[in-house]
Amino acid sequence: IFLMFSGLFATVAAQDKIVLGFSQVGAESEWRTANTESIKNAVANDPRIELKFSDAQQKQQNQIKAIRSFIAQGVDVISFSPVVQTGWTTVLEEAKAAGIPVVLTDRKVDSDESLYVTLVGSDFVEEGRKAGAWLAQAMNGQANIVELQGTVGSAPAIDRKAGFEQIIQHFPNLKIIRTQSGDFTRSKGKEVMESFLKAEGENIDALFSHNDDMAIGAIQAIEEYGLKPGEDIKIVSIDGVRGAFEAMIQGKLNCTVECNPLLGPQLVEIVKGVVDGKEFPKYIPVKENIYVQSQAKEVFSERKY
Ligand code: AHR
Numbered sequence: 099i100f101l102m103f104s105g106l107f108a109t110v111a112a113q114d115k116i117v118l119g120f121s122q123v124g125a126e127s128e129w130r131t132a133n134t135e136s137i138k139n140a141v142a143n144d145p146r147i148e149l150k151f152s153d154a155q156q157k158q159q160n161q162i163k164a165i166r167s168f169i170a171q172g173v174d175v176i177s178f179s180p181v182v183q184t185g186w187t188t189v190l191e192e193a194k195a196a197g198i199p200v201v202l203t204d205r206k207v208d209s210d211e212s213l214y215v216t217l218v219g220s221d222f223v224e225e226g227r228k229a230g231a232w233l234a235q236a237m238n239g240q241a242n243i244v245e246l247q248g249t250v251g252s253a254p255a256i257d258r259k260a261g262f263e264q265i266i267q268h269f270p271n272l273k274i275i276r277t278q279s280g281d282f283t284r285s286k287g288k289e290v291m292e293s294f295l296k297a298e299g300e301n302i303d304a305l306f307s308h309n310d311d312m313a314i315g316a317i318q319a320i321e322e323y324g325l326k327p328g329e330d331i332k333i334v335s336i337d338g339v340r341g342a343f344e345a346m347i348q349g350k351l352n353c354t355v356e357c358n359p360l361l362g363p364q365l366v367e368i369v370k371g372v373v374d375g376k377e378f379p380k381y382i383p384v385k386e387n388i389y390v391q392s393q394a395k396e397v398f399s400e401r402k403y
Pocket of ligand 1: 126127128129130204205254282308309310311336337357
């Protein structure tokens with residue numbers, strides 16, 4: 099009898115769980131790996147939530163497919179970090195029609211605000227501004243800059259570029275001489291930096307990379323070309339992952355602007371709140387810092403990602 103009842107309770111408890119369907123961008127960077135881990139750990143530590151996780155391999159059509167499958171399965175809440183900014187309205191309307199609330203993490207969408215509950219994530223424009231301000235000061239307002247952009251059409255690529263340009267436009271001798279997407283990956287970052295070096299060679303004074311992984315790829319390209327990253331070419335990038343701190347300790351990267359991927363605990367609280375009928379503002383920002391080479395050694399051991 100005891101076994102029968104405990105089985106029954108287990109079924110009821112399982113039915114009571116909030117089912118969260120999460121569609122992740124992919125595994126393109128150290129940042130993304132930390133973000134995925136943070137979400138999985140936070141859910142694993144919360145007895146109220148069950149996670150259905152799907153990896154979109156950096157393709158919007160895979161995310162749309164995953165979201166449609168979450169709708170078909172009747173999950174309680176859908177969350178995703180959109181690969182690109184546009185093209186979400188139809189699928190968000192489908193979720194709304196099915197009565198499933200959507201929580202955005204990390205990146206925004208261009209769709210109407212009424213189609214999602216909230217966005218928890220970084221201020222990418224501000225990150226771009228911080229990178230621009232650091233570079234303007236480090237180069238005394240004078241440099242030929244090459245720029246490695248993130249995934250074309252993604253919120254961080256659009257906003258970081260805009261923020262960076264907002265600052266450097268005040269310095270007539272800071273010029274972006276080449277700009278191209280490296281899709282947020284190390285391998286593409288290296289490949290594109292090789293092409294920049296082939297075209298511009300020692301004419302390049304500085305690199306602005308939209309994330310650390312592309313900067314790390316570019317560092318390899320610069321070394322293979324025979325120049326010293328961090329000295330011959332000053333480098334500022336964004337994320338603040340451990341790989342960036344290692345590069346700073348080696349003197350190869352000059353500055354990283356933090357973009358915090360540890361969104362899991364906040365997401366779990368929001369998901370439970372949504373189910374419990376709580377109200378949320380449309381945007382929930384994440385606190386972030388900026389780190390330069392001279393701080394790298396001291397701060398490294400405290401880094402969580
Ligand atoms: O959306 C956040 C960005 O996506 C991170 O800066 C980058 O590393 C990741 O791939």
